[in-house]
Amino acid sequence: MNLAGYALNNKQVIYFFLTITLIGGFVAYDMLGKREDAPFVVKEMIITTYYPGASQYDVQEQVTEIIEREIQSHPLVDWIKSESQPGYSLVHVSMYQSIAGEEFQQIWDELRRKVLNVQPQLPKEASAIMVNDDFGDVFGIYYVLTADEGYTYDELEDYAQYIKQKLVTIEDVSKVNLFGIQDRIVNVYISEQKLSNSGITPSDIEEAITKQNQLVNSGRMQTGSTEIRVDAVGTFQSLGEIENLVITGKQGNQIRLLDLASVERDYADPPRTKMRMNGLPGIGIGVATRVGGNSVKMGAKVSDKLEEVEELLPVGMEINGVYHEDQIAVEANNGFL
Known part of the structure; x- marks a missing residue:
């Protein structure tokens, strides 16, 4: 078949296909993703945990090593680098670079579940484990x-x-x-003069605030076929509630926090x-x-x-x-x- 001859003898058909091609090209161009930078996936994860008051050796044994052992069980982990400082644990996880980028959403979900599994094994004073894998986000x-x-x-x-x-x-x-x-923070400024005459110590104040401002599961009550959730609201809702907190000393003496200190709302300084x-x-x-x-x-x-x-x-x-x-x-x- 002579294509050149066919094209010369059937110009309408050629013009039709040419028009369709041009329209398709413009539509495809309009539908293409348009960004300044190409998307990329950083195949690394940073896991941080705070353990206030602990030495670097306690952090290493009671936090960092536990997290490392759990992460190492994942077959796609390339290497792990950790750092333990007083009160702070950092675990740097890198995956094999040959893994396709579209698979990482599932991989990160699997690693997050592994990290959550070891949270109960950490000391109660340790913070919740924080996982960061959003390094590839570009705010254009x-x-x-x-x-x-x-x-x-x-x-x-x-x-x-x-x-x-x-x-x-x-x-x-x-x-x-x-x-x-x-x-946002709340500052408690304690008067040393009032404190010395009250028989209350700073640790008594800290313990009372910590115990009061906790979320606890109050349980449920069954009445026939109806189950009622018991909600015990004990957390602070205002500065006034903090000021009226009753502090109990070692000798059993009680005094309001307002009589010992001033309570003010402020911002973290330095920010x-x-x-x-x-x-x-x-x-x-x-x-x-x-x-x-x-x-x-x-x-x-x-x-x-x-x-x-x-x-x-x-x-x-x-x-x-x-x-x-x-x-x-x-x-x-x-x-x-």
Whole structure:
């Protein structure tokens, strides 16, 4: 068959297939994932545990080695590196690099279950085991919510959390993280003079606060065919409840905490992280695109949503753009074409 002759004698058919090819190409290009950087998987995991007051030797024997033995039982672990410091354990786990990236979600789930299995074997004073495997997330779109002087960090955080809730539901958004959140704490300032005359020691105060502010399972009550859950609320709900806590000394004497100390709400000092922009306190809002997602379309939707949200913000709060992966992706795509 002479293809050249057929093409010359049947131009309409050739034009038809050419049109279909061009339309298919434009549709495929529009459906392609568009990101500034290619997605990648960091095949490593960091496991941290706090054991306050313990020496590095106690941490090694009672925490680190127990976690290591459990992790080593996984067949895909390449190597493990651990570090034990006074009150702190860190276990660095690396998987075989030949493992396909799409398999790691299941692998991380398996390792997390293994870690949870050893939690009951750790000392009761040890913290919950913290697992971090999110090293591959790239926040290609970044904003900062700032507030004029006069707003508290609590108010700034509340509005940042509200913005996060609005953004996380947008198509192609995989994750929204907030940066620069200030840790809220309660300070108890003890008067040494009042304490010396009361027969109460600082350890008595610490023990009373710790015992009172615990979540416990109160059980259930069966009445015929009905089962009723018993809810014993014992945790602190306000500063007033902390101030009215009754402290019992070694000799059995009792006194309110308010008569020994002042209780104030504050932020951790020094802070772990703190963000400012244009001289104003702020909270960063990072948006990550899902694997295979279109950052250009997602970025446009994020911008539209933030315009709606900004109209609801009080005077003095402002959303500032810092980095826009969608705009860079558009420039890169146009340069390619």
